[in-house]
Amino acid sequence: MTKRYHGLKRRSRIFAAAPAGLRTWTCAAAAGLFLVAAQAPAAQTQPALPIAPAKIDETVARAMEAFQVPGMAVGIVKDGKLVYAKGYGVREAGKRGAVDTDTLFQIGSNTKAFTSAALAILVDEGKIGWNDKVIDHLPDFRMYDPYVTREFTIRDLLTHRSGLGLGAGDLMFWPSTDFSREEIMRGLRHLKPVSSFRTKFDYDNVMFMVAGQIIPAVTGQSWEDFVKARILDPLRMRPCAPTYGQIADRSNFASPHVVVEGKLRPVEVVSIDQVGPAGTINCNIDGMSKWLMTQLAGGKAPNGKQVFSTQRRDEMWSMNTVLPVGGPVAAMNRTHFAGYALGWGVQDVFGYKKVAHTGGVLGTVTWVAMIPELNLGVLVFTNQQSGAAMDTVGNQILDAYLGAPKRDWVAMAIAQNQQRGNEVDAVEQEVARIAASAGPPSLPLDAYAGRYNDPWRGDATIRREGDRLVLKFSRTKHLEGPLTPYRGNIFIVRWNDRSMEADAFVRFEEGFGGKVEGMTMQAISARTDFSFDFQDLDFKKVN
Template identity: 75%
Template sequence: MTSFARRTSIALALALAAASATMPAAAQPRKAAAPAAMPISPTKIDETVARAMKAFEVPGMAVGIVKDGKLIYSKGYGVREQGKSARVDADTLFQIGSNTKAFTAAALSILIDEGKIGWDDKVIDHLPQFRMYDPYVTREFTIRDLLTHRSGLGLGAGDLMVFPESDITRDEIIHGLRYLKPVSSFRSRFDYDNTLYMVAGQIIPAVTGKTWDEFVETRILAPLGMQPCSSTYGRIRDRSNLASPHIVVEGKLTAIPVMNIDAIGPAGTINCSINGMAKWLMTQLDAGKSPSGKQLFSAARGTEMWTVNTPLPVNPRSTEMMRTHFSGYGLGWGLEDVFGYKKVAHTGGVAGTVTWVAMVPELKLGVLVFTNQQSGAAMTSVGNQILDAYLKAPARDWVEIASAQTKTRNDGARAVEDAAAKVLASAGPPSLPLDTYVGTYNDPWRGDATVRREGDGLVLKFSRTKDLEGPLLPYSGNIFIARWKDRSLEADSYVRFEQGYDGKVTGMKMQAVSPATDFSFDFHDLDFTKVEKPAK
């Protein structure tokens, strides 16, 4: 995410932050010996990992370093599932989330090399059913636009069609896009999205007759020898060494079921290990040539994927800490300079798992950090500590830096959440009789939601998913708070009912309560209208 990364972003990930003195951080034997020339010692990596796991309550982590075409360091730490003994190692599979996006860009690059498509082909020429809200945007939208987060849609627009887990299909997601209203003009602003990467993946079956899932496995994973990595969770053949996702739920670290989001596959569903992803980084760093010598995509395509398409403003904090002067997004990759070197990187996340991938091409360096807890601060701490050693950066402690930044962000979010809780605790009855709110509501891109009466209260339930259901707690007037039964979602939302001049309820709008809510809960994009049919 992401990326479907919860409380994370492409740049510096937010954390759920809760310190624990009892987290295991025992290391596993390395698959490859670290050479003496490595500028950071294995002991220093071990210490950084152990401190990050403790500070951010992470049960398991895996780290890899690729240098000069070889995997020189690969190691697992901790356990695959909290409370169980199975250890993480360099072959443990993690959901890599939005690090999948680079694979989708590479798959399209292969088709460009074969002369079957071009970056600036119009999407509707390959997918005639594709529509955006504005007909002009529909006509002008190119394959390149699908990958560069400059569509005019808002951050994470449409993610609620697949997150949390639903039975909405890829075709239905494409149909829903036409109802999503833009928040900026076409190609004028960066807003990270997932749904359009799924559309990009659908170019593949339109051109080849193979699904994105099949194409990625047969044309990328298999040729690179990345087994048992898989394109989607549903296609994992061997689940004997799989990391379980974890979330801190109401103060307690909790293992959660894997969220199946295969419908959004091209945006974020690949599962892979450190050993498998190392081969991917070797290929990236060798201009598309695999470790076995096979040219996966041409050097020209590699250059295109690593070229800024959408410029981003440089955060002054990045300039101060990393000497960054430019920042942007290419095709499946984030791009910036750090200490005079070009950095090519991305993060990824799904519920309970986050991953960090970074390359410094001039140094022929790649760094991988995977965790089975959605604390972005943990992976960022470890990854940046390793990068610093290779970049000869000033000495600093990234666990301390990330802890301080996480505390600041969490304190700000907690203040907002506490203020809302105070209003909720003193709230009186709603403005209208409860039965007035009962009914079926429809949003054009997300579908139906129902409000039903249960005893002395109301319950909101979204269609097409089992997870978005919970009581509506009176907050103020016609405003309620939806408190989802699945507390791992961390996405309680305001629900504001609207009335017509006749006093009848005509619809409802929503907005997340906490600023820390993951952007994939794009409740604010919903515009429900009450419809005349019985609630289910």
């Protein structure tokens, strides 16, 4: 999963580069990490590539330095073989352990294709159909609109066209909470739609969690056990695991990293197991290469086992939700269509169909792309949440296979991120300027203190500590921080955990009698990941 990337935590956008990694790494000591590389022995005996290995090395080194990435792993699958596999840098900044092709990464929203494949296996077995109504398998499933509840299908769960907004409901699992999958599903009935059902694409992690719940409802097996038994084990993808907690040996695991106030630092792995089907698989280049070989071979694993049928594979690659096409990258790639299939994004590039996805959780992002007509797959994993770094490497490799015009993806990404960073910085500086000159709030501090409740997210409290207020969300240790006055009844919450980059406005609603009746929230800037869906909250004061 998501964020900064459509999908999970930092997290998982499908095609575009993530707005992370806005600063250039200037630490000379850190730059030395890029010299560490480990290559798979098999890769050295493979046929020549259309892109020189030295060019890949150069692109990786420049991307890692420009976007402050401590470690990266790259793989190329061609004609049923892993023809290139190499690790770069280190698993954790400041330590010696090198990234290699066996290093495990959190693949985030690239998990979604596994969930679709798990359901495809059940379709092959006649136990479900893509167009089955969700309530026929999960009677407690409810959306805000009864009509949508009645018509919602398994296919709808996998296509981001529910009518809910971007990342709706993600705050029930992100940052890490103690909500159960059942509680998260029950919370859906309180989320108001922002568009009509099946009319618009808005990336949503929670629906993939619900999709995963179809599996135990039909088979009696958990999503984790089913994916391991029916996909990971048959493909011999060891030591890949459905969740971080199920990794048997973490000695070769890529620690996640974030940039906080300009400095790179490792962070703890955040548990989002409640939405496992949306983004919790951990895997390495070797394991994911087998996954791409299976996809490209129509569901047949490298060992010859048919995991799912070619018909199901084709259905998983067929567009269901249309995405708008435009912008300079689409023009450069001669892209005429783009859309979302079942756990995969699809589009055309230079006349070829591209099947791809990205994934991200806090501190880690991954890039997966296939060109079926070329029997080609490309993998790029990084242990920092800069989507720009993985995009530049992946696209530079694809260009060589597609015969694209010569272009420097690293240079383009640096320019784009600099522009985006300047825009975001300008917004945040203006907010800081207003906050610095803010007067006292409209009401005494005690008037804001109390317990507030949102129907899907639950309780939050405002408490007074001396001459300031502190906001704390229930069911998570991460969302707590002081409030500073901004304007009238509007405050800014600055979270104690600075790695989240999610400071937000908090606006208190004053009734006609002069008492506070509720509060709403909104992220301060575009730097905040979409999974902090503060805008969907509608807290009412309880006491």
